[in-house]
Amino acid sequence: MSYIEELQQLLTPKQVSTNETTLEQHGRDEGYHPLSLPDAVVFPASTEDVQKVVAFANERRIPLIPFGLGTSLEGHVIPYQGGISLDLSLMNKVLDVRPQDFLVKVQPGLTRTQLNKELKKHGLFFSVDPGADATLGGMAATNASGTTSVKYGIMRDQVKDLEVVLPDGKVIHTGGMAAKSSSGLHLNGLIVGSEGTLGVITELTLQVYGIPEAIMAGRATFPTVQAAVDAVTMIRTSGISIARMELVDARSIQQVNKINELHYAERPTLFLEFHGNEAGLKQDVAFAQEIVNDFGCEELQFELDTKAQAQLWEVRHNLAYAFIHGSPGRKMMVTDVSVPLTELAGAIQDTRAAIEKEGLDGAVLGHVGDGNYHALFMIDMKDEEEVARAKRLNEHIVHYALARGGTCTGEHGVGVGKAIYQRQEHGAAFEVMKAIKTALDPNGIMNPGKIFID
Amino acid sequence: MSYIEELQQLLTPKQVSTNETTLEQHGRDEGYHPLSLPDAVVFPASTEDVQKVVAFANERRIPLIPFGLGTSLEGHVIPYQGGISLDLSLMNKVLDVRPQDFLVKVQPGLTRTQLNKELKKHGLFFSVDPGADATLGGMAATNASGTTSVKYGIMRDQVKDLEVVLPDGKVIHTGGMAAKSSSGLHLNGLIVGSEGTLGVITELTLQVYGIPEAIMAGRATFPTVQAAVDAVTMIRTSGISIARMELVDARSIQQVNKINELHYAERPTLFLEFHGNEAGLKQDVAFAQEIVNDFGCEELQFELDTKAQAQLWEVRHNLAYAFIHGSPGRKMMVTDVSVPLTELAGAIQDTRAAIEKEGLDGAVLGHVGDGNYHALFMIDMKDEEEVARAKRLNEHIVHYALARGGTCTGEHGVGVGKAIYQRQEHGAAFEVMKAIKTALDPNGIMNPGKIFID
Structure with a gap:
C-alpha cells in the first residue's frame, strides 16, 4: 500500500487528491519560481485531521507544506522535495467575533476579504492589506503587511494567539486573549513569519479595529x-x-x-x-x-x-497586473526590500538606475512610510541570459539594502528566493534560528528547502 | 585562585566587587521576594567585557544574572543560586539618534528618563512608561509597558534590533533598522521578555515618536x-x-x-x-x-x-509609594494580570472582594485600556499566616484571569513569582519554550531558577 493510500484511510479518500490539475495548482505560487509537484494534496477539515497528517508525515519523514491560496511570491509553498501539500481551504470559518474585545477567532483558510465582510457588520475591520486576497493562515506564515501598516502595524502585530500543530502532532497555543502579556517566551512572534517551517497554523486570534469615522x-x-x-x-x-x-x-x-x-x-x-x-x-x-x-x-x-x-x-x-497584462508570455519577478527611511530615496534611485543598466523594464513602487519598496520586472523565463540579468539585478537591490541596515524582504518573506541572503543578513543569529528550527522540527519535515538552506 | 580573582584578572580589579553593600544591592529587587546574594558583582564597560564574562561563566557553569537597576517586582534579578550579578550601569550611553528614521541606538544601562531628556532636543520621545525609571535593557528583558501602551504599544513593539551576547560568548543581532521585515525567524520578539534567561542584551535599537502637537x-x-x-x-x-x-x-x-x-x-x-x-x-x-x-x-x-x-x-x-509610606515595616506584594476587556470589570470586582475576604488592605489599579490591572497589598513578611493569606490571594487573582483567557502577568514578567503558573498558562507550549531555552543555553547558566522551574 502506498503512503497516499494510507493517508486516504487515515482521513477519507476524497480528502487526499493526486489529480494532476490539483497537483499543478499546488506546485507553484504567484512568483517566478519554477513548478514542482507534491506527491499528493491533502485537505484537512479539522485540527484533528491536521494532527493525524502531521504525525504520519513525521513518522515517515515525508515533507509537509502548508498551503493557503498559493499567493506567495518567493516559492514559499512549492514542494521542491515532493511530499504532501496540506491545503487548508476547508478550514475557512469565522469561529468567534468579540467586538468589545477587538478580537476575532478564525480558521487559517479564511481570506482577509471574507473576514472583512463579516467584521463590517460589527463596525470593525481587519487592517492588514497585502495586494492579494490571501488566507489569514498564509498571511501569518509570511508575516504579511501591505499598504496600511504605517498606521496599524504588520501581521505580527495583529496576532494574539495561534493554535499550531507541531511536527510531533502536539497542539500548542502561542498566546491568549489578553491585549498584552509578559508571561513566558513570545511564541506568537516566532511562529508568525516562520513560513510553515515550524508547524501548521490551525487557528488564529487576531486584533481588529473600529472603522474610522x-x-x-x-x-x-x-x-x-x-x-x-x-x-x-x-x-x-x-x-x-x-x-x-x-x-x-x-x-x-x-x-x-x-x-x-x-x-x-x-x-x-x-x-x-x-x-x-x-x-x-x-x-x-x-x-x-x-x-x-x-x-x-x-x-x-x-x-x-x-x-x-x-x-x-x-x-x-x-x-x-498592468505589467502582467502588458507582458504576455513573461513571468513577474518582484523583489521586496526595506531600508531606513533616510536611505529610501537613494535606494529607489539606485534601483531604477540598475534596472536600466540591465536593460530590463519594470515598476518601482512601495509602502514608503515603512521604507519598504518593490521592484517588479517581467522576465522571459526561457531566455537564460535575461533570467541571469534579472537575478543579478535582484541581488544588487538586496545587497544595497543590506549594506544600509535594511532587510532582504520587508513583507514577501524568504521562501526559496531570499534564502540565499539569510546568512548575510542575520550573521551569527542565523545559527540561532537554525537551532530553533532543529529543536522544533528535528526530522526537518516542515516545508524543507525554505529559509534554512545552508 | 578563586573564580572571583580570575574574573578580576579577566577584566580589571575594580570591575569586580564583593563589597557587602554592593552584594546586598544586587540581592533584591523592589518586590517582596527574599534576599539572596550573588558571589560577586561584575561591571562590564563594553560588549567585549560582557563576552569575556559570559564565556567564562559558561565554561565554569557559574550562574549569571544580568542586572539593570533592580526595579523588577517578581524577583527577576535575585541570584537564588549565587553566581555573578552582571551590572550594566557602566554601559549607559546614547549611541546614535536618527530623528528622520525614528530610531535611537542605546546601551542597556541607560534609563528611560535619561533617554527622553536626550530625545526632547529632537522633538521626539520614547513611549514606554512603567512606574519605575528602569533601564532600557531591563525594560526589554521583562517586556515592560505601562500607561501609554494602549496607544503606542509595549516594549516589544518598540524594539527593532538587539545586540545580544549568547551563553557561548557569541554576539548576535536580532533585527535591523528597517521599519519592518519578513526575513528569518523573529528573534527580537523572542529575546524581549526572556528575562535574561537566553543571553545578555548589550545594545538596543528602539523606535521613537514625534512629540504630539x-x-x-x-x-x-x-x-x-x-x-x-x-x-x-x-x-x-x-x-x-x-x-x-x-x-x-x-x-x-x-x-x-x-x-x-x-x-x-x-x-x-x-x-x-x-x-x-x-x-x-x-x-x-x-x-x-x-x-x-x-x-x-x-x-x-x-x-x-x-x-x-x-x-x-x-x-x-x-x-x-503612598501605600509603602503608609505601611512602615511592611513589604509590597503586587500582582499583575491582564484579561480580555469584557472580563475586566468582573475581574476587578472579584479581586476587591477577595482582598477583603483575606482581611488584607491594598490598592486595585491598572492600565485598563489593555485589560491589565494590578492588586497591591502591604505584607508583614514576618507574619507567616499573613504571608500565606497574601499568597493565596495572589493565586486566586491569577487563576481567575487564566480561566478567562487572560495572562498571569501583563507587564511585570515572570521572575520567580509567576514561574509556578507557566505550565498552567501555556500548556504544551511551555515545552516548546523549554526546548528553546535548552537550545540557546544548554548549560543553564543564564538567570537560573526564573521562568523555567519545572
Whole structure:
C-alpha cells in the first residue's frame, strides 16, 4: 500500500487528491519560481485531521507544506522535495467575533476579504492589506503587511494567539486573549513569519479595529522621487496620522495609463490615505497639503467619496497586473526590500538606475512610510541570459539594502528566493534560528528547502 | 585562585566587587521576594567585557544574572543560586539618534528618563512608561509597558534590533533598522521578555515618536468600577485616539489623599490622556466627555497646562509609594494580570472582594485600556499566616484571569513569582519554550531558577 493510500484511510479518500490539475495548482505560487509537484494534496477539515497528517508525515519523514491560496511570491509553498501539500481551504470559518474585545477567532483558510465582510457588520475591520486576497493562515506564515501598516502595524502585530500543530502532532497555543502579556517566551512572534517551517497554523486570534469615522484619500505628483520621499519623511515627522502612503514611480504610472486607459500625470506619485475623526482629519489633510506643496508637488487631488477612493486604490493595487497584462508570455519577478527611511530615496534611485543598466523594464513602487519598496520586472523565463540579468539585478537591490541596515524582504518573506541572503543578513543569529528550527522540527519535515538552506 | 580573582584578572580589579553593600544591592529587587546574594558583582564597560564574562561563566557553569537597576517586582534579578550579578550601569550611553528614521541606538544601562531628556532636543520621545525609571535593557528583558501602551504599544513593539551576547560568548543581532521585515525567524520578539534567561542584551535599537502637537489630561470619577470600565470600553470602541486610560479604585484614592494631603473624591477614578492635533483632540475630548457622562461620571476635570497635567500623573505614579509610606515595616506584594476587556470589570470586582475576604488592605489599579490591572497589598513578611493569606490571594487573582483567557502577568514578567503558573498558562507550549531555552543555553547558566522551574 502506498503512503497516499494510507493517508486516504487515515482521513477519507476524497480528502487526499493526486489529480494532476490539483497537483499543478499546488506546485507553484504567484512568483517566478519554477513548478514542482507534491506527491499528493491533502485537505484537512479539522485540527484533528491536521494532527493525524502531521504525525504520519513525521513518522515517515515525508515533507509537509502548508498551503493557503498559493499567493506567495518567493516559492514559499512549492514542494521542491515532493511530499504532501496540506491545503487548508476547508478550514475557512469565522469561529468567534468579540467586538468589545477587538478580537476575532478564525480558521487559517479564511481570506482577509471574507473576514472583512463579516467584521463590517460589527463596525470593525481587519487592517492588514497585502495586494492579494490571501488566507489569514498564509498571511501569518509570511508575516504579511501591505499598504496600511504605517498606521496599524504588520501581521505580527495583529496576532494574539495561534493554535499550531507541531511536527510531533502536539497542539500548542502561542498566546491568549489578553491585549498584552509578559508571561513566558513570545511564541506568537516566532511562529508568525516562520513560513510553515515550524508547524501548521490551525487557528488564529487576531486584533481588529473600529472603522474610522472619516477617511480621505488623495494623489500627489512630484518632479522627482527624492521630492516625494522627502515629503513622506516630513509627513511622518509632523505626527500626521496617515494610514497609507504609497509611492509609484513614473514608469509604473505610464503602464497603468496604458492598460487602464487613464491619463494620470506620468510622474513619481504618492497615493495617500488619512484616517481619523472629522475635525482631526481636516487639520491633518490641510497640513499634509502644505507639506507636499513645500516639496514641489505638481498636482494634488483628494477624493472625498468612497467610490472615487476605491477607484484610486484599485489603480494602485492593480499595478502588478498592468505589467502582467502588458507582458504576455513573461513571468513577474518582484523583489521586496526595506531600508531606513533616510536611505529610501537613494535606494529607489539606485534601483531604477540598475534596472536600466540591465536593460530590463519594470515598476518601482512601495509602502514608503515603512521604507519598504518593490521592484517588479517581467522576465522571459526561457531566455537564460535575461533570467541571469534579472537575478543579478535582484541581488544588487538586496545587497544595497543590506549594506544600509535594511532587510532582504520587508513583507514577501524568504521562501526559496531570499534564502540565499539569510546568512548575510542575520550573521551569527542565523545559527540561532537554525537551532530553533532543529529543536522544533528535528526530522526537518516542515516545508524543507525554505529559509534554512545552508 | 578563586573564580572571583580570575574574573578580576579577566577584566580589571575594580570591575569586580564583593563589597557587602554592593552584594546586598544586587540581592533584591523592589518586590517582596527574599534576599539572596550573588558571589560577586561584575561591571562590564563594553560588549567585549560582557563576552569575556559570559564565556567564562559558561565554561565554569557559574550562574549569571544580568542586572539593570533592580526595579523588577517578581524577583527577576535575585541570584537564588549565587553566581555573578552582571551590572550594566557602566554601559549607559546614547549611541546614535536618527530623528528622520525614528530610531535611537542605546546601551542597556541607560534609563528611560535619561533617554527622553536626550530625545526632547529632537522633538521626539520614547513611549514606554512603567512606574519605575528602569533601564532600557531591563525594560526589554521583562517586556515592560505601562500607561501609554494602549496607544503606542509595549516594549516589544518598540524594539527593532538587539545586540545580544549568547551563553557561548557569541554576539548576535536580532533585527535591523528597517521599519519592518519578513526575513528569518523573529528573534527580537523572542529575546524581549526572556528575562535574561537566553543571553545578555548589550545594545538596543528602539523606535521613537514625534512629540504630539497637543496633549490633554483629565480625571473622571464614577459611582462604580463597572461604570468606569464600561466608559473605557466605549471610548475604545468609538475610535478615540486615547494615549492613557488608568483606573484607580476608591481605596487607593483614599490612600493618595491621606499621604499627599489631597482632597480627590474617594471614588473609582479614571485618569485619561489624549494625544493628537489641536482640532482632532478637541473633538476627541468632547466625545469622551459625552461618553463618561453617559456612564454616570460624577466629577470630570481636565487639565490644560503642562504643570497641572504633570501633577495629575504624579499622583497616579506615586500610588504605590503612598501605600509603602503608609505601611512602615511592611513589604509590597503586587500582582499583575491582564484579561480580555469584557472580563475586566468582573475581574476587578472579584479581586476587591477577595482582598477583603483575606482581611488584607491594598490598592486595585491598572492600565485598563489593555485589560491589565494590578492588586497591591502591604505584607508583614514576618507574619507567616499573613504571608500565606497574601499568597493565596495572589493565586486566586491569577487563576481567575487564566480561566478567562487572560495572562498571569501583563507587564511585570515572570521572575520567580509567576514561574509556578507557566505550565498552567501555556500548556504544551511551555515545552516548546523549554526546548528553546535548552537550545540557546544548554548549560543553564543564564538567570537560573526564573521562568523555567519545572
